[in-house]
Amino acid sequence: MRKKPAKKHGLKKPGGSRASAGARKFILKYGELWLKSEFVRNRFIKTLAENVSRQLRMAGIKEFRLERTRDMLILDCANPKAPQTLSKIFGITWFALAFETKPEMKAMEKAVLALAKKIGREQTFAIRASRSDKSLAFTSKDVENEMGKNVDRKVDLSNPDVTIFVELRKGMAYVYSEKLKGAGGLPYGVTGRVLSLLSGGIDSPVASWLMMKRGCSVDFVHYYVNESGVAKIQGLVKKLGEYAPAKLMLYSVPFASIQEAIVKNCDTHFTCVLCKRLMYITACSLAKETKAKALVTGENLAQVASQTLDNLVANDDAVSMPKFRPLLTMDKTETIALANKIGTYDLSIREAHACRFVPRKPATNAKKEIIDREANKIKNLDKIIAKAIASSIKSTV
Numbered sequence: 001m002r003k004k005p006a007k008k009h010g011l012k013k014p015g016g017s018r019a020s021a022g023a024r025k026f027i028l029k030y031g032e033l034w035l036k037s038e039f040v041r042n043r044f045i046k047t048l049a050e051n052v053s054r055q056l057r058m059a060g061i062k063e064f065r066l067e068r069t070r071d072m073l074i075l076d077c078a079n080p081k082a083p084q085t086l087s088k089i090f091g092i093t094w095f096a097l098a099f100e101t102k103p104e105m106k107a108m109e110k111a112v113l114a115l116a117k118k119i120g121r122e123q124t125f126a127i128r129a130s131r132s133d134k135s136l137a138f139t140s141k142d143v144e145n146e147m148g149k150n151v152d153r154k155v156d157l158s159n160p161d162v163t164i165f166v167e168l169r170k171g172m173a174y175v176y177s178e179k180l181k182g183a184g185g186l187p188y189g190v191t192g193r194v195l196s197l198l199s200g201g202i203d204s205p206v207a208s209w210l211m212m213k214r215g216c217s218v219d220f221v222h223y224y225v226n227e228s229g230v231a232k233i234q235g236l237v238k239k240l241g242e243y244a245p246a247k248l249m250l251y252s253v254p255f256a257s258i259q260e261a262i263v264k265n266c267d268t269h270f271t272c273v274l275c276k277r278l279m280y281i282t283a284c285s286l287a288k289e290t291k292a293k294a295l296v297t298g299e300n301l302a303q304v305a306s307q308t309l310d311n312l313v314a315n316d317d318a319v320s321m322p323k324f325r326p327l328l329t330m331d332k333t334e335t336i337a338l339a340n341k342i343g344t345y346d347l348s349i350r351e352a353h354a355c356r357f358v359p360r361k362p363a364t365n366a367k368k369e370i371i372d373r374e375a376n377k378i379k380n381l382d383k384i385i386a387k388a389i390a391s392s393i394k395s396t397v
């Protein structure tokens, strides 16, 4: 098959030759893209390359050069903020700052020796070579044997303190010692658009992030009673936006009229289950506008009284749209650990307005027929919802 020329973005002052051992560039490795067909893989890689360029620019990094190859992106960028940004781009499993040299013993050895300077006196090392270009005159083993010869440190092949990797490719070799963790997942935007129900709590930002990680474009809906709480939600969306290649869209929908309709017309024992049902219905209606294919919530099985299996089932067919619940089976400690990693935890635990309609004893084993019956008591629900959506605050965060 004919090879496409590598695509380049943002051409300006690349890293150049910053060390005698050669230029240093970031190599960015894809995750499970090898599972995909050639066509899908190419589409994903193209999106990933666009996302990398966009996220770098959004972080204020303007000078870089990006090359696309079949199994990695090569980024030439001297900005010290680059690693921080790269660690927040979905679709990159790991990345490394590598010396780029000719695939020749002398050149590669220079790079190896430059990296070896950082190996402590008491530390051990190993060289690991891999070769995708089988036409080269030497094997990976030859490279491993040759490269280590002049490194004045102890070799430990089974459990080295430092590993120096040498990747031999067509016309080029990459030499590096530190693999940095990427965000993993799939490139943002490749799997489709969803609408996430974002409360100010700990869970829903994590659920949204997991959907972003799985390649979804995510819009957000937040239901508020007090407008002063919206700033906190914008803060959460902004934080999540650090992982996206574009600004994110938040719809803040006033919910007081909907809650009042519930407490005025229905048995208040079921207020929380009904409230959740109307959140789904409102989101479903809004999703027609945002073109979302599914809803996302931070619900977890049995974490709180409102999320018992009975309560979740009672509302299951309230809307025809699928509801994705990425946290369904997670322990709270796991969710909190993720929230901390993402950076949403501290924002989430800031003070929130408590709901004044929560009954003293909320229903934990609601029955679908009863919730259907109670919901049907609300007249003109469509109009109430349409009015709330019409007066929602749209913000691009």
Ligand code: ATP
Residues within 6 Å of the ligand: 196, 197, 198, 199, 200, 201, 202, 203, 204, 205, 221, 222, 223, 224, 279, 296, 297, 298, 299, 303, 304, 306, 307
């Ligand atoms: P969270 O930590 O996300 O607030 P929670 O454990 O407190 O979740 P609930 O309050 O029952 O549980 O909410 C369950 C889910 O319903 C939330 O994760 C969110 O997806 C959605 N939700 C709840 N309140 C709101 C709201 N005010 N606006 C938008 N979505 C909401």
Ligand code: MG
Residues within 6 Å of the ligand: 199, 200, 201, 202
């Ligand atoms: Mg909550």
